[in-house]
Amino acid sequence: MKILAVDDSPTVREMLVSTLVQAGHQVLDADDGIRALALLANDEVDLIISDLNMVKMSGFELLQEVRESATHMATPFIILTTETDGELKQAARQGGATAWMVKPFDPVALIKLIKQLGPA
Numbered sequence: 001m002k003i004l005a006v007d008d009s010p011t012v013r014e015m016l017v018s019t020l021v022q023a024g025h026q027v028l029d030a031d032d033g034i035r036a037l038a039l040l041a042n043d044e045v046d047l048i049i050s051d052l053n054m055v056k057m058s059g060f061e062l063l064q065e066v067r068e069s070a071t072h073m074a075t076p077f078i079i080l081t082t083e084t085d086g087e088l089k090q091a092a093r094q095g096g097a098t099a100w101m102v103k104p105f106d107p108v109a110l111i112k113l114i115k116q117l118g119p120a
Helices: 010-022 033-042 059-067 086-095 107-117
Strands: 002-006 026-030 047-050 077-081 099-102
Touching (some): 002 010, 010 026, 010 107, 026 033, 033 047, 033 059, 047 107, 059 077, 059 086, 077 107, 099 107
Parallel strands (some): 002 026, 077 099
16 A cells, blocks of 8 residues: 655654555655645655644645545544544544554554554
């Protein structure tokens, strides 16, 4: 499966990419939503994992752009964040997020979630 991982923290992004690659996935990574959209303009992915709080473009803004794209409007989208607020989770669901996972993430739980959301 090809996955786009978006996080402005180099450490988190490195851990995320490493976890996904070890699980056998092909990974594209971006340090912000703007870079993520540039990658999506040139490549199709099976799943997107994005941080919520990023400087140049938030995860919510990225989610909105992705859901407005004909190519990626149905692509599973996981929010991976330190936020635990129920209102934010509800806003993400209403905006089209497929799942919400809190950092620090459990690699086993993340891979299990990806398997549930990925193509059969």
